[in-house]
Amino acid sequence: MYDIIIIGAGPAGSNLARLLSKKKKVLLVDRRNFMSYTSINEKLCGGLLAPDAQLMFAKLNLSLPNSILVNPQIFAVKTIDLNNNIKKYYQRFYLNFDRFKFDKWMFDMIPDDIEKMVNTVFTGCRKESNSITVKLRSQDKEMEVETKILVGADGSNSSVRKSAYDAYKWPKQYLSIQEVYKSNTILPYYLAIFDHCITDFYSWIIPKEDTILIGSALNRDGAKEKFELLKIKLSNEGFDLSNLISTKGTFINRPIRNSEICYGRKNIFLIGESSGLISPSSAEGISYALYSSSILANIIKNCNENDVDEIYNKEMKKMNFKMTLKHIKSPFMYNNFLRKTAMKSSLLSIKGL
Numbered sequence: 001m002y003d004i005i006i007i008g009a010g011p012a013g014s015n016l017a018r019l020l021s022k023k024k025k026v027l028l029v030d031r032r033n034f035m036s037y038t039s040i041n042e043k044l045c046g047g048l049l050a051p052d053a054q055l056m057f058a059k060l061n062l063s064l065p066n067s068i069l070v071n072p073q074i075f076a077v078k079t080i081d082l083n084n085n086i087k088k089y090y091q092r093f094y095l096n097f098d099r100f101k102f103d104k105w106m107f108d109m110i111p112d113d114i115e116k117m118v119n120t121v122f123t124g125c126r127k128e129s130n131s132i133t134v135k136l137r138s139q140d141k142e143m144e145v146e147t148k149i150l151v152g153a154d155g156s157n158s159s160v161r162k163s164a165y166d167a168y169k170w171p172k173q174y175l176s177i178q179e180v181y182k183s184n185t186i187l188p189y190y191l192a193i194f195d196h197c198i199t200d201f202y203s204w205i206i207p208k209e210d211t212i213l214i215g216s217a218l219n220r221d222g223a224k225e226k227f228e229l230l231k232i233k234l235s236n237e238g239f240d241l242s243n244l245i246s247t248k249g250t251f252i253n254r255p256i257r258n259s260e261i262c263y264g265r266k267n268i269f270l271i272g273e274s275s276g277l278i279s280p281s282s283a284e285g286i287s288y289a290l291y292s293s294s295i296l297a298n299i300i301k302n303c304n305e306n307d308v309d310e311i312y313n314k315e316m317k318k319m320n321f322k323m324t325l326k327h328i329k330s331p332f333m334y335n336n337f338l339r340k341t342a343m344k345s346s347l348l349s350i351k352g353l
């Protein structure tokens with residue numbers, strides 16, 4: 001019988017496992033193995049560490065090793081509104097990093113006394129009177145393990161959430177497609193592209209060493225065609241897309257209402273993107289993963305087992321305010337008229353470029 005089983009060793013699950021008391025019997029499960037750059041091992045990501053995530057690392061007393069950072073470090077975003085044909089630059093304070101190395105670094109920080117099962121997939125769970133039976137599959141072998149607490153940290157398409165809270169309203173799910181291209185020039189900015197013919201969310205270009213990432217968060221219907229249209233438009237803007245290295249796709253959540261966020265009840269909890277936490281305006285998710293996992297770790301360590309449910313849900317209510325601010329900001333980015341007005345006003349933009 002485990003005290004806690006965590007499904008998912010992304011930033012949320014790894015941070016929770018790292019912080020949990022050594023007195024607890026903890027099992028961390030992931031379908032990845034964090035050994036090398038394979039398609040399954042690498043989480044699809046823009047690899048930009050936002051100021052909110054940097055603040056979380058400061059609060060956690062952690063500094064980022066240099067080896068995780070990649071060139072170039074960028075100080076501006078070029079925002080292109082293809083519907084209104086406006087281009088502006090804005091100052092930004094992101095760190096450009098390698099997502100595979102980042103996840104591996106977080107995973108490697110987990111102490112040895114936490115049991116880890118890699119290459120293992122969570123397939124379902126069953127609530128018993130005083131425990132939860134967790135079903136796992138590893139190399140075609142099915143197994144069942146018992147735990148007092150189950151934590152879903154398994155990201156945007158969470159199987160734990162599907163197993164335990166499927167009836168709960170889910171955030172809207174987009175399909176994000178991201179391609180890597182060889183590039184001969186180093187962009188001194190990254191790009192955010194708005195075009196409602198492609199998506200009601202946004203698309204991006206991010207330079208990484210001698211490549212560029214071209215990505216978009218797309219409505220699931222017709223996503224592939226829309227991505228092709230984006231590439232045609234970017235070629236017309238002068239981007240050289242002749243040297244494709246890889247194409248990948250995954251789901252990304254976009255909570256429109258706070259009621260779509262579910263932290264779990266009784267003894268099955270959700271942290272990070274599995275709960276629905278991610279910025280609905282920028283799709284930044286790492287700060288939310290670190291925040292929710294840190295809060296849950298503190299509660300599990302310091303409170304009575306029976307109170308975890310109530311205190312975790314109460315503590316996470318503080319997130320509602322942050323999410324509400326993001327919902328207020330969203331129309332200025334995604335409403336055609338408001339975005340046009342904001343961009344034309346040049347408010348907050350970098351002048352002289």
Ligand SMILES: Cc1cc2nc3c(=O)[nH]c(=O)nc-3n(C[C@H](O)[C@H](O)[C@H](O)COP(=O)(O)OP(=O)(O)OC[C@H]3O[C@@H](n4cnc5c(N)ncnc54)[C@H](O)[C@@H]3O)c2cc1C
Pocket residue numbers: 007008009010011012013029030031032043044045046047048049050053120121122123153154155156158159176177178215250251252271272273274278283284285286287289
């Ligand atoms: C294209 C794209 C670009 C993004 N860019 C950025 C960015 O630049 N900056 C930023 O802050 N955020 C970005 N995000 C969001 C960010 O990646 C996520 O919000 C963040 O990774 C959430 O962390 P997490 O730990 O909750 O989940 P994840 O990082 O998704 O980790 C989930 C873990 O669970 C494992 N898992 C899933 N299902 C199972 C299962 N059934 N059994 C076992 N293991 C399982 C996975 O292997 C994974 O290790 C981006 C997202 C996408 C899709």
